[in-house]
Amino acid sequence: xxxxEGNKGKDIIEAAITCFAKKGYHHTKIIDIAVLANVxxxxxxxxxxxxxxxxxxxxKNLWDSIYFKISELSKNSNLSPxxxxxxxxxxxxxxxxxxxxxxxxxxxxxxxxxxxxxxxYNKLYERYLDIGEEFIKKGIEKKIFSQEFNIKTFRxxxxxxxxxxxxxxxxxxxxxxxxxxxxxxxxxVKNGILVR
Amino acid sequence: xxxxEGNKGKDIIEAAITCFAKKGYHHTKIIDIAVLANVxxxxxxxxxxxxxxxxxxxxKNLWDSIYFKISELSKNSNLSPxxxxxxxxxxxxxxxxxxxxxxxxxxxxxxxxxxxxxxxYNKLYERYLDIGEEFIKKGIEKKIFSQEFNIKTFRxxxxxxxxxxxxxxxxxxxxxxxxxxxxxxxxxVKNGILVR
DNA sequence: ATTATTTTTGAATAAAAGTTCAATATTTTT
DNA sequence: AAAAATATTGAACTTTTATTCAAAAATAAT
Numbered sequence: 001x002x003x004x005e006g007n008k009g010k011d012i013i014e015a016a017i018t019c020f021a022k023k024g025y026h027h028t029k030i031i032d033i034a035v036l037a038n039v040x041x042x043x044x045x046x047x048x049x050x051x052x053x054x055x056x057x058x059x060k061n062l063w064d065s066i067y068f069k070i071s072e073l074s075k076n077s078n079l080s081p082x083x084x085x086x087x088x089x090x091x092x093x094x095x096x097x098x099x100x101x102x103x104x105x106x107x108x109x110x111x112x113x114x115x116x117x118x119x120x121y122n123k124l125y126e127r128y129l130d131i132g133e134e135f136i137k138k139g140i141e142k143k144i145f146s147q148e149f150n151i152k153t154f155r156x157x158x159x160x161x162x163x164x165x166x167x168x169x170x171x172x173x174x175x176x177x178x179x180x181x182x183x184x185x186x187x188x189v190k191n192g193i194l195v196r
Numbered sequence: 197x198x199x200x201e202g203n204k205g206k207d208i209i210e211a212a213i214t215c216f217a218k219k220g221y222h223h224t225k226i227i228d229i230a231v232l233a234n235v236x237x238x239x240x241x242x243x244x245x246x247x248x249x250x251x252x253x254x255x256k257n258l259w260d261s262i263y264f265k266i267s268e269l270s271k272n273s274n275l276s277p278x279x280x281x282x283x284x285x286x287x288x289x290x291x292x293x294x295x296x297x298x299x300x301x302x303x304x305x306x307x308x309x310x311x312x313x314x315x316x317y318n319k320l321y322e323r324y325l326d327i328g329e330e331f332i333k334k335g336i337e338k339k340i341f342s343q344e345f346n347i348k349t350f351r352x353x354x355x356x357x358x359x360x361x362x363x364x365x366x367x368x369x370x371x372x373x374x375x376x377x378x379x380x381x382x383x384x385v386k387n388g389i390l391v392r
Numbered sequence: 393a394t395t396a397t398t399t400t401t402g403a404a405t406a407a408a409a410g411t412t413c414a415a416t417a418t419t420t421t422t
Numbered sequence: 423a424a425a426a427a428t429a430t431t432g433a434a435c436t437t438t439t440a441t442t443c444a445a446a447a448a449t450a451a452t
Contacts, residue, residue, distance in 0.1 A: 008430090024311055026222045029409060040431040045411065111304040115220055204400090225439065236401040241441065393452100400447070411436080418429070 009047040011037040013061070016054045021101035025055055025109045052116055055105075059113055062102055063124040066095050074131055081139030088132055205243040207233040209257070212250045217297035221251055221305045248312055251301075255309055258298055259320040262291045270327055277335030284328055 015037035019028040030051060034041045048054045069091050073079070079087060096103035114121045139145035211233035215224040226247060230237045244250045265287050269275070275283060292299035310317045335341035 024307065027311075030411085031409085034432095041410095041433095042412080042431050043429085046430075051410070108307040111220065115223075226441085227439085230402095237403095237440095238401050238442080239399085242400075247440070396449105396451070398447105398449075401443105401445085403443100403445105405440105405442075407438105407440085409436105409438085412434085413431100414433105416429105416431070419427085421426070422424090 008037070008039050008043055012039065012044055012047055013054065013057060017058055017099070017101050017105055020055070020058070020109060021104040025051075025105075025112055055109060055113055056116065056120075058102070058105060059121070059124055062095065062106065063128065066092060067125075067127050069095075070128060070131055074134075081135045081142065081144055084135040085132065085139070088128075088135075092128075204233070204235055204239055208235065208240055208243055209250065209253060213254055213295070213297050213301055216251070216254070216305060217300040221247075221301075221308055251305060251309055252312065252316075254298070254301060255305075255317070255320055258291065258302065259324065262288060263321075263323050265291075266324060266327055270330075277331045277338065277340055280331040281328065281335070284324075284331075288324075 012033060015033045016028070018036060019032050023032070030044055031041055033054070034044055037044075044054075048057065070088055073087055073091075074084070096106070110121075136145060140147060208229060211229045212224070214232060215228045219228070226240055227237055229250070230240055233240075240250075244253070266284055269283055269287075270280070292302070306317075332341060336343060
């Protein structure tokens with residue numbers, strides 16, 4: 001079999017991330033992606049079924065890597081619930097720190113991809129949140145966390161908050177520090193706004 | 197001058213909200229809106245410049261009403277910072293409780309409208325967040341709120357969290373109670389997750 | 393009742409963009 | 423070196439949908 005030099009599939013994905021971040025999924029033309037990836041329009045369709053398929057693969061790659069990281073940590077370490085929640089927030093942020101464009105695509109096109117297939121999309125990040133929920137439960141049992149609030153709400157709350165913060169950061173072009181934001185979030189999650 | 201019976205402009209906006217919520221802005225055709233509003237395709241263009249203009253007006257109406265409510269309260273009452281923040285969360289949620297479809301459009305199409313004009317879009321809700329920031333500052337001064345966290349981060353954090361929760365609720369078709377979520381949010385904002 | 397004005401219509405138009413595929417180029421095999 | 427296999431191409435095709443506008447309908451004015 002013929003050996004492929006380079007990796008057009010990857011080039012196309014990366015070009016797509018850049019385009020989607022800059023112009024949004026719907027305003028990105030296949031030819032935009034092709035030009036940036038240095039391939040012909042037709043090649044895009046050799047590597048991906050259609051435009052939707054590209055977006056889908058971007059999300060899949062993202063969540064696979066986030067989940068893998070946190071899953072390893074959960075298995076191989078023995079962190080307290082408090083430390084584990086902090087680590088999860090760290091890893092999630094870090095994934096986006098590595099690639100701001102993915103952060104923008106993540107926030108902007110999430111509804112789009114959820115519309116394609118709710119079930120498929122949920123599966124992508126549910127595993128991650130499941131781990132979070134597991135450790136929140138442990139924290140409540142051990143009386144480290146408050147008994148008062150609904151665990152499902154927290155789950156969604158924290159996810160939404162982070163999603164929005166990342167969006168804000170990614171669009172600000174580094175004018176705000178994501179590391180600082182990350183610390184603020186961890187503090188706020190732990191302590192709320194009331195002085196103690 | 198001829199007297200108009202009914203209100204086609206309003207019919208069109210309401211039909212658009214329903215369509216955008218169900219299928220998303222980009223997947224909604226003008227004819228979908230026209231059929232639901234019981235008007236001809238051409239009429240849509242009599243009342244609105246183009247498709248974008250409809251989305252724009254939806255957001256404008258929404259934020260105008262939210263801001264008006266909270267602005268009146270801020271002027272005419274003398275609530276403590278803590279109570280005021282709670283009231284702002286209440287009013288924001290209530291706007292969406294009144295119309296779940298607006299909640300879905302709000303969350304899904306926000307990036308879309310921000311792309312049209314960042315400046316215009318920001319103006320829509322900045323006034324609301326400004327009031328929030330004002331009361332957070334007061335709370336910090338009065339030592340009711342913690343001195344530790346960044347006020348800007350809080351501002352964005354809370355906004356994003358609420359945005360996401362509303363989305364979740366709107367899409368769940370009432371399977372979760374928004375009133376319950378609202379209370380959870382207020383508690384979480386106040387106290388964080390650590391037991392005290 | 394007739395004319396003028398305003399509102400509504402929807403078929404026709406135009407523009408845009410996703411997708412295909414026969415032809416070409418490149419690499420591997422014999 | 424020729425043939426076979428695979429990869430790449432981009433112009434042409436197709437589909438989709440936003441927008442227009444001349445005509446018709448409805449209402450108001452004379």
